[in-house]
Amino acid sequence: MNVIVCVKQIPDPALPGELDPSTNTLKRDGKLILDESDSYGVEMALQLVNTAGEGSVTLVSMAPNDEVSGLRTALAMGAAKAVLVSDPVLAGADALTTAKVLAGAVGKAGDYDLIIAGTESSDGYTGTVPEQMAEVLGLPSVGFAKTIAVDGSTVRVDRQTEAGYDEVSCSLPAVVSVTAGVVEPRYPSFKGIMAAKSKPVETVTAADLGVESVSWAQSISSVEDAPAREAGEIIEDDGETFNKIVEFLDNLKVI
Amino acid sequence: MAVNNIWVFSQANDDEATTASLELLTKARSLGGTVSAFVAGVAGGAAAQLADHGAAKIYETGDLAGALPGAAVSAAMQAVIDGGDVPDLIMFPQNYEGRDVLSRLSVKLDRTVLTNSTDVTVDGDSVTVQTPIFGGSKLVNSTFTGVAPFLAAFRPKSFEAAGGAGAAGELASAPIPDLGSTGGATITSVHVEETSGPKLDEAAVVVSGGRGLGEADKFDMVESLAKLLKGAPGASRAIVDAGWVPYSYQVGQTGKVVKPTVYVAAGISGATQHMVGMKGAKNIIAINKDKEAPIFGVADLGIVGDVHKVMPALIAALEARG
Numbered sequence: 001m002n003v004i005v006c007v008k009q010i011p012d013p014a015l016p017g018e019l020d021p022s023t024n025t026l027k028r029d030g031k032l033i034l035d036e037s038d039s040y041g042v043e044m045a046l047q048l049v050n051t052a053g054e055g056s057v058t059l060v061s062m063a064p065n066d067e068v069s070g071l072r073t074a075l076a077m078g079a080a081k082a083v084l085v086s087d088p089v090l091a092g093a094d095a096l097t098t099a100k101v102l103a104g105a106v107g108k109a110g111d112y113d114l115i116i117a118g119t120e121s122s123d124g125y126t127g128t129v130p131e132q133m134a135e136v137l138g139l140p141s142v143g144f145a146k147t148i149a150v151d152g153s154t155v156r157v158d159r160q161t162e163a164g165y166d167e168v169s170c171s172l173p174a175v176v177s178v179t180a181g182v183v184e185p186r187y188p189s190f191k192g193i194m195a196a197k198s199k200p201v202e203t204v205t206a207a208d209l210g211v212e213s214v215s216w217a218q219s220i221s222s223v224e225d226a227p228a229r230e231a232g233e234i235i236e237d238d239g240e241t242f243n244k245i246v247e248f249l250d251n252l253k254v255i
Numbered sequence: 256m257a258v259n260n261i262w263v264f265s266q267a268n269d270d271e272a273t274t275a276s277l278e279l280l281t282k283a284r285s286l287g288g289t290v291s292a293f294v295a296g297v298a299g300g301a302a303a304q305l306a307d308h309g310a311a312k313i314y315e316t317g318d319l320a321g322a323l324p325g326a327a328v329s330a331a332m333q334a335v336i337d338g339g340d341v342p343d344l345i346m347f348p349q350n351y352e353g354r355d356v357l358s359r360l361s362v363k364l365d366r367t368v369l370t371n372s373t374d375v376t377v378d379g380d381s382v383t384v385q386t387p388i389f390g391g392s393k394l395v396n397s398t399f400t401g402v403a404p405f406l407a408a409f410r411p412k413s414f415e416a417a418g419g420a421g422a423a424g425e426l427a428s429a430p431i432p433d434l435g436s437t438g439g440a441t442i443t444s445v446h447v448e449e450t451s452g453p454k455l456d457e458a459a460v461v462v463s464g465g466r467g468l469g470e471a472d473k474f475d476m477v478e479s480l481a482k483l484l485k486g487a488p489g490a491s492r493a494i495v496d497a498g499w500v501p502y503s504y505q506v507g508q509t510g511k512v513v514k515p516t517v518y519v520a521a522g523i524s525g526a527t528q529h530m531v532g533m534k535g536a537k538n539i540i541a542i543n544k545d546k547e548a549p550i551f552g553v554a555d556l557g558i559v560g561d562v563h564k565v566m567p568a569l570i571a572a573l574e575a576r577g
Contacts (some may be wrong), residue, residue, distance in 0.1 A: 017389050132361060218401075
């Protein structure tokens with residue numbers, strides 16, 4: 001059971017996001033970390049390989065610079081190796097270009113049964129890359145998986161829906177995108193962190209993957225401030241402020 | 256070329272068009288030109304509603320027979336486009352199915368996508384969409400620069416649905432072609448998680464809880480208050496990820512967009528991801544012990560205090576009123 005996991009290295013979401021004033025795209029030049037929403041996919045992949053009793057987890061990722069610190073986190077969790085597409089021409093790439101590049105990187109990652117990705121990143125959140133990648137690779141796909149179980153050449157997925165969930169059966173190989181929260185991502189052990197330092201990370205460019213058209217048909221025409229809400233009344237609780245809430249609700253006639 | 260042919264990805268359940276479909280059709284018809292609804296499945300009794308909201312033509316794929324819509328509906332769309340009806344713009348709802356179909360179609364047509372948008376404007380042959388970022392504090396305007404069809408997804412409640420268009424609603428079949436290797440996924444059973452009370456995205460009052468509740472059991476307070484206010488309980492991504500409540504409770508970027516009359520945020524700090532889903536509420540009440548929490552920036556009434564003290568007192572006071 002070989003599983004490829006697509007991971008993204010993003011600016012720390014705890015820090016306020018910033019736009020590059022010259023391009024109006026998100027600034028990604030500082031330290032990048034593993035997108036927390038990808039740690040669920042890594043964990044799920046590790047568990048599937050463990051259940052199968054054989055195989056390994058390979059990471060694929062794309063970054064405009066040679067950043068690997070986020071990849072090292074996923075390698076420390078237990079992934080065996082990584083393919084990183086690092087190319088300045090990919091800075092600000094749209095989701096379609098990203099999907100083409102990652103699909104190319106999958107070709108460098110060796111044999112696989114399953115590709116796992118997060119449903120969307122925590123910085124750009126376009127949310128289309130997994131399904132686009134599946135289409136580029138000519139594979140079936142299941143989005144928004146809450147659980148994944150592999151049974152021979154079939155993957156069974158509980159897929160989140162508006163009303164509840166669907167049980168889906170899908171032939172392998174396939175692309176499955178996972179939602180957060182259904183597995184508890186492990187913390188890398190000290191041993192894992194040390195081992196990750198020597199795990200192979202193959203760095204390639206877009207041209208190495210045969211991705212030639214690196215342009216995207218959208219441009220940011222302007223960025224404006226959203227209309228601000230009028231400042232409300234902020235009060236410290238003195239044990240009686242619940243009355244203020246009751247009064248507020250009363251005025252709105254909701255009670 | 257002007258933008259004179261717009262498609263709207265549409266869905267219907269039990270002869271009822273989804274609200275998202277009707278919102279997008281209403282917006283599409285305001286942009287001028289011909290509007291077509293492209294129904295994933297069978298329109299049935301929803302056809303009249305789709306026409307009333309602006310659909311001059313209604314494409315139907317027919318029963319999806321358990322196929323996931325992503326591969327199936329995008330292939331049906333491509334077949335119609337290859338057949339000569341080439342839209343200038345295709346509008347999708349930002350939901351599970353819309354996003355999957357949009358993604359597949361973007362590769363088939365080799366077109367970029369713009370998602371999470373809340374508005375669209377047309378100027379001659381140029382189409383610009385507006386997308387809130389950084390929790391809705393900034394709005395980014397992005398213009399498609401390539402060739403049509405342009406593909407965009409819009410968040411629910413971005414537009415008001417309004418009928419009265421009196422469009423023809425002429426039905427046309429758009430069958431799903433053979434999907435080859437991409438058609439390997441089949442739905443084997445459907446589960447509906449029943450919730451009592453009003454639906455989260457339709458409720459007039461929403462009470463949401465976050466990490467500040469401290470532990471899963473304390474979500475009971477959120478449910479009690481929601482029930483007293485005849486509202487729906489909701490949650491931040493943090494406690495959904497932590498497994499305290501199901502994903503269907505999530506309000507925010509990845510969850511539901513709510514625009515209730517009153518939104519109560521209990522123990523929610525107001526991360527970007529959450530704010531996008533609730534900023535449109537008419538009135539916001541926030542209870543949080545950290546007075547620097549971003550949620551107070553949008554609150555009409557903010558209580559800087561311990562949810563474990565304020566919520567029980569509030570619940571008791573409301574119960575006492577009967």
